[in-house]
Amino acid sequence: MITGQWPYGQSEERAVAHVVVSQLYKKYGELQVVHGVDFEIGDGEFMVLVGPSGCGKSTILRMIAGLEGVTGGEIVINDRMMNDVPPRDRDIAMVFQDYALYPHMSVRQNLGFGLKMRNAPRAEVEATVRKTAETLQIEALLDRKPKQLSGGQRQRVAIGRAIAREPQVFLFDEPLSNLDAKLRVEMRTQIKRLHMSFKVTSIYVTHDQTEAMTLADRIVVLRDGRIEQVGTPEELYARPANRFVAGFIGSPTMNFIEAQVVEEGNGLRVVPVGGPPLAIPKSRAQRYQRHAGRPVILGIRPEDVTNTWTEESRARESAVPLDVAVEISEPLGSDTLIFARLGNAEIVCRASGMSAPVSGSAIRLNAHMDRMHLFDPESGMAL
Amino acid sequence: MTTIGRTRLADIGTYVAFGVICLFFAGPLLWLVSLSIRTSAEIYVSNINLWPKNSTLENYASALNNPLFPIYLWNGLKLAVGGAFGAMLFAAPAAYALSRFRFRNQQLTMIGLLAVQMISPLVIMVPLYRYMDRVGLTDSHVGAMMIYIAVAAPLFTWMLKGFLDGVPQSLEEAAMIDGCTRFGAFMRIVLPLSLPGLTSAFVLNAILGWSQFIIPFILISKPGLLPIAVGIFNFQGTYSQTSTQILAAASVISIVPAVVVFLVLQRFIVGALMSGAVKG
Numbered sequence: 289m290i291t292g293q294w295p296y297g298q299s300e301e302r303a304v305a306h307v308v309v310s311q312l313y314k315k316y317g318e319l320q321v322v323h324g325v326d327f328e329i330g331d332g333e334f335m336v337l338v339g340p341s342g343c344g345k346s347t348i349l350r351m352i353a354g355l356e357g358v359t360g361g362e363i364v365i366n367d368r369m370m371n372d373v374p375p376r377d378r379d380i381a382m383v384f385q386d387y388a389l390y391p392h393m394s395v396r397q398n399l400g401f402g403l404k405m406r407n408a409p410r411a412e413v414e415a416t417v418r419k420t421a422e423t424l425q426i427e428a429l430l431d432r433k434p435k436q437l438s439g440g441q442r443q444r445v446a447i448g449r450a451i452a453r454e455p456q457v458f459l460f461d462e463p464l465s466n467l468d469a470k471l472r473v474e475m476r477t478q479i480k481r482l483h484m485s486f487k488v489t490s491i492y493v494t495h496d497q498t499e500a501m502t503l504a505d506r507i508v509v510l511r512d513g514r515i516e517q518v519g520t521p522e523e524l525y526a527r528p529a530n531r532f533v534a535g536f537i538g539s540p541t542m543n544f545i546e547a548q549v550v551e552e553g554n555g556l557r558v559v560p561v562g563g564p565p566l567a568i569p570k571s572r573a574q575r576y577q578r579h580a581g582r583p584v585i586l587g588i589r590p591e592d593v594t595n596t597w598t599e600e601s602r603a604r605e606s607a608v609p610l611d612v613a614v615e616i617s618e619p620l621g622s623d624t625l626i627f628a629r630l631g632n633a634e635i636v637c638r639a640s641g642m643s644a645p646v647s648g649s650a651i652r653l654n655a656h657m658d659r660m661h662l663f664d665p666e667s668g669m670a671l
Numbered sequence: 672m673t674t675i676g677r678t679r680l681a682d683i684g685t686y687v688a689f690g691v692i693c694l695f696f697a698g699p700l701l702w703l704v705s706l707s708i709r710t711s712a713e714i715y716v717s718n719i720n721l722w723p724k725n726s727t728l729e730n731y732a733s734a735l736n737n738p739l740f741p742i743y744l745w746n747g748l749k750l751a752v753g754g755a756f757g758a759m760l761f762a763a764p765a766a767y768a769l770s771r772f773r774f775r776n777q778q779l780t781m782i783g784l785l786a787v788q789m790i791s792p793l794v795i796m797v798p799l800y801r802y803m804d805r806v807g808l809t810d811s812h813v814g815a816m817m818i819y820i821a822v823a824a825p826l827f828t829w830m831l832k833g834f835l836d837g838v839p840q841s842l843e844e845a846a847m848i849d850g851c852t853r854f855g856a857f858m859r860i861v862l863p864l865s866l867p868g869l870t871s872a873f874v875l876n877a878i879l880g881w882s883q884f885i886i887p888f889i890l891i892s893k894p895g896l897l898p899i900a901v902g903i904f905n906f907q908g909t910y911s912q913t914s915t916q917i918l919a920a921a922s923v924i925s926i927v928p929a930v931v932v933f934l935v936l937q938r939f940i941v942g943a944l945m946s947g948a949v950k951g
Contacts (some may be wrong), residue, residue, distance in 0.1 A: 355844050376850045388841035392863050405850030453849070 305366045305379075305456035305489045306331050307352065313360035314347050314513075321347055322513040324361065329506075332487040338500040338536070339510035345493045346461055348510075352491060353382050353459050365457060376405070381450035382459040385466060387442045389434040395421075395445050396430040402453040420452040423482075440471045447482070458490040464499065476502060497537050501525070509533050526659075531585060531668035534661055540590050540625065542661075543635040547586040549579045549662070558586050558662065563631025566608050569657050576662060579671055587661040590625065593637040595653050607654040612637070614651055619644040626651065706919035707731065714915050730920035734906070739894055740921065743902030747925070750812060750887065750898050751880035754819025755873050758827045761820060763869070766831035767857065771840065781832075784825040792822065792885040800889050810893050818886045823876045830875075834868030835861065874936050878929050899925045 307329040314322035322344045329335045337345040350356040352363055354375035363370045370378055381402070389398050399420055400413040408416075421427045424444045434442055443463060450458055460479075464472045480503055483490055494500055500507050501521045509516040509524065509532075517529040521537075528534035534542045547560045549568075556573045557565040566586075568576055593610065612628035612635075623641040627634060628651075637653050645651045662671040701721060706714065707730050709723040734740060768774075769781060792799070799818070800809070808814025838861050846856035862869075884900045891897055897905065903921040907914055 353844075353848060355847070374852070375844070375847045376852070378848075380848060382845065382848050384841045384845060386839060386841055388839065388845040390842060390846070390860055401846075402849035405855075449845075449849075 306333075307457060307489060307491065308364040309348070309352065309361070310364070311361035312348065312351065312358065312363065314344070314351060314356065315359040320513065322351075322359075325510075325513070325515055327508050327515065327518055329489055329491060332489055334483050334490045334492065334503060334505045336492045336494060336500040336504035336507045337510060338494055338497060338507055339516075340536075341495055342512075343510040344513035345495075345510050347513075349382075349459055349461055349491060349493045352457075353380055354378050379456045380459055381453045381455035381457075382461065383443075383446050383450050383463045385462040387434070387446040387466075389442055389445055389449070391434050394431050394433055395426065395437070398434070398445055399430075399448050399452045402449065406453075416452050420448045423451065424448045439467050440475065443467060443471075443475055444478075447479070451482070451486070456489065458488050460490065460492040460494075462494055463492075465494070465496070472499075479503060498539065501537065507537075509536060527670070528587075528661065529670055531587065531663045531670075534587050534663070534670070538589055540636045540638075542587045542589050543593070543630075543633070544663075545586040545588070545630060545633040545635065546583065546665070548583050549576055549581065551577075551580045556580060558584065558660075560586060560631035560633060563633075564610075566610075566655060566657060566660075571658070576671065579662070583665055584671065585663040585665050585668075587663055588635075588655060588657075589659065590636040590638040592656040592659045593635065593653050594656070595639045595651070608657050610653045610655045611650060612653060614645045614647055614649050616647055617644045626653075703919050703922055706916055707923050708920075709916050711916055730916045731924065734903075734917050734921040734924060737906070737921075739897075739902060740924075742895060743897055743899040744925075744928075746812070746896060746902070747881055747898035747900060748928075750815055750819060750883070751877045753812070753816045754823060754880040754883075755876040757816060757820035758823035758876055759831075759869065759873055761824045762827035762831050762872075765824075765828045766835055767861070769828065770832050770835035771843075781829075784828055788825045792818075792889075796885065796889055799886075803890055809890050810896060811890075812896060815887055815890050818890065819880050819883060822883075822886065823879065827872055827876055830872040831865070831868065834865045834872070837868075838864045871936065874932060878932060881929050882926075 309328070310326050312322055312325045313320070325344075325348060327335070337348060339345050347356060351358050352365075352370075354370065354373060358371050365378060365380075389395075390401065393401065396417055399417045403413045403416055417430070418427070421430055424447065426441065426444050426448060429437060429441060429445070434445070437445065443466075446463070463479075464475050467475060476499060479492075483503075492499075492503060501524075504521055506518060506520050507524055508518050511532055516536075517524060517533045519527075524533055524537045528537065531544065535544070545560045545563075547558050547563075550557050550559055550565065552565065555570070556568040556576055558568055558576075559565045610630070612626070612630060614626055614628055615634070616627040617639075618625040618627075619641065621641055624639045624644045626637045626639050626645065628637060629635070639645070639651070639653065663669065664671055705721050705723065708726045708728065709730075710725050710727055713723045713725065769777065803809050803814055803818075806814075808817070842860050842864070843853075843856040846860045847853065851859060881898075882900055883898070884904075887898050887901045888904070891901065894902070894905065903918060903925055906918045906921055
């Protein structure tokens with residue numbers, strides 16, 4: 289349990305920061321890794337930078353921290369241009385992937401190091417260390433050295449060291465990726481609790497979309513050093529800007545099916561290659577009208593092809609019955625993943641967990657066409 | 672043959688090889704000790720007896736009673752420790768730069784450093800003497816120390832780089848975010864963490880300096896400035912009769928400090944040599 293107030297108890301007066309990153313570029317020799325990135329983080333906001341490895345997310349974070357030079361563009365924290373300000377003067381704190389606890393110092397010294405470096409009076413350092421340790425429930429560990437701690441304890445100390453400093457901005461560089469799955473979920477919740485109580489502007493880098501979705505106020509999705517989309521978790525999930533974001537957010541990943549939009553009598557249909565036509569709901573027909581006759585990529589999430597609907601939702605126009613042959617079913621307890629064929633494509637559906645259908649059997653599912661997406665096959669952009 | 676039998680045979684082979692190698696290196700040393708406890712009459716006997724008929728410790732007494740002997744020891748210590756310390760001062764920043772910064776031709780620099788190490792002081796003996804003579808640094812401990820430093824610095828740099836590579840960069844970065852300058856992070860975080868490595872590299876280089884012969888032999892001729900390694904060599908000329916046994920005794924005394932230091936700090940020294948070889 290996290291009981292939250294700043295160690296100093298000054299949460300009321302504490303300045304919160306907003307961060308503006310504009311036209312940020314980074315080049316290593318000839319290799320350009322960040323291509324003109326723009327985003328803004330509001331006071332107290334929790335922003336997650338997410339993307340596959342090599343997308344430049346850590347580089348951006350390190351530029352904000354001042355650990356990497358900026359090739360072009362600006363980093364502004366609280367209206368102060370930070371490009372050439374050394375890390376120690378940026379009033380930030382960072383939690384590293386490998387914790388980066390000073391091995392020759394005790395937990396107490398690790399927690400107090402930042403304050404000591406800022407010439408805080410000894411009594412104040414001690415009080416803050418004690419308060420921080422209480423907050424993170426690591427009081428019993430204060431006299432231990434980092435190597436005497438478990439992974440989870442080290443991570444708490446690393447977070448504690450950042451908190452003790454009372455920075456304007458928290459930076460997290462994949463802080464949970466060295467922990468096992470169970471601990472990761474626990475620490476994720478703890479970080480969320482901490483943020484809810486402290487409300488410090490935070491920038492969090494991860495490649496794990498679940499972490500991004502659960503922690504973020506807003507998410508920046510990056511690919512190859514460019515921003516693909518910025519938005520709240522709900523926005524990214526419900527209205528992905530392109531096929532990349534659609535595929536990156538959500539697990540299992542969205543089904544992508546080659547299809548064609550056709551106009552048939554009274555309505556518009558999307559026809560998967562080799563599959564049955566699926567009616568496009570009236571609410572969305574107008575939007576796709578101009579794509580009639582063109583090839584598209586139909587995107588639909590596994591949870592939107594299901595048999596777990598209530599009568600009410602089934603009655604809605606958008607529920608299109610879909611008979612599929614089960615190839616493989618993976619019971620997860622709460623629900624069952626069904627791998628089946630739709631025309632030429634293999635799709636994943638999320639059916640109820642109560643009874644897993646056997647391989648080879650036929651099953652009727654409902655495709656929630658209200659929630660499907662159409663993408664341009666060439667540009668990948670959402671239509 | 673069973674696996675156990677084969678393993679045992681391999682073990683025996685290893686021990687035999689070990690024994691041969693040990694004998695090869697320990698042989699001369701044992702012979703030296705044997706010579707050092709002989710009387711002058713027994714030095715030139717033709718049959719080889721490792722333990723002489725009339726063993727004596729008198730040779731040690733006469734070596735130690737030579738008024739120059741303690742001075743040789745002191746000079747040797749001064750040059751060895753001063754050389755190692757100087758080499759550390761030059762090597763530490765170089766090793767830090769090679770470990771932490773990326774720059775053009777970095778690999779080449781590292782290999783270049785090692786290539787310089789390959790040149791034997793013997794090869795440069797004549798130019799080195801003429802050069803040092805011209806700048807007036809012969810017969811001077813400062814001059815000799817400069818060459819000690821130059822000779823030791825490349826190896827020292829390689830060793831220290833290995834140790835610094837073992838200190839994660841994120842620790843320094845964390846310190847810089849926590850309020851340190853780069854130098855502050857080096858002093859407060861990197862240095863304390865690489866202290867074991869630094870110590871062992873220092874000790875190893877001091878031992879190498881202690882046994883340095885060629886450089887002081889070329890550069891120093893005044894008896895009062897000679898380190899032990901060259902000083903005992905001069906013993907040969909100072910005694911009228913056969914002096915081999917006294918020379919041997921002096922040699923044994925001269926290697927004792929190095930052996931003792933090595934035995935006491937063995938773990939450290941092996942660590943210095945192994946640094947970077949095994950991912951820790």
